[in-house]
Amino acid sequence: MSNYTNSPCAACKFLRRKCTSDCVFAPYFPPEEPTKFANVHRIFGASNVSKILQEVAPHQREDAVNSLAYEAEARLKDPVYGCVGAISVLQRQVLRLQRELEETNADLMRYASCLGGETTSAYGGRRG
């Protein structure tokens, strides 16, 4: 049975089966969040989710379920790219920021060479 209430967990409710005390889904799919299970079931299938949970150490199962729920939601929103779309957007953002940082550093170097001696006063102080 679900840890949180006396009603069956969201997975057993969805699959219309008895929720037993050793239910692999119950700790991660409380009845209050029916969509979480419906989403992962629709994208991965209950049996694949169960297999993944069995492969993972108990203390990592919550993270595993949450990452599966994230992937499932992303795939339902964007059936073509799923959360791989987010990866592409982030990769482009990283490239843009790296380029911008390189340009800003180059500007900084130009300023530093213009300032010449004054640079030393800003970084480490002028000596002698």
Place this chain on the structure above:
Amino acid sequence: MSNYTNSPCAACKFLRRKCTSDCVFAPYFPPEEPTKFANVHRIFGASNVSKILQEVAPHQREDAVNSLAYEAEARLKDPVYGCVGAISVLQRQVLRLQRELEETNADLMRYASCLGGETTSAYGGRRG
């Protein structure tokens, strides 16, 4: 049958079924790439992959299959986080780069205020 050879596509070979001319998998799972299908089948299940393909316009199916294959491979490598792990890494990288860029811009502003008039020569040229 697979577009590429006379042998059944990787999906039909894996599922030990006849590969017909209207096979939904054949264009995206050539027999030369058996792992691609094995991976998506293991994580999503053939019937879910087929459902996703039916939902997607034909010209987007190749992208959909490739993103599913990417997600499946990531989940097999990292059963806890899958490709959501890559998203977390990229999000942290974006935050770090944004912070670094802000700091570099602040340095640049300090230099610019030190140089005073000379700034105009670097940006847009000195006129008159």
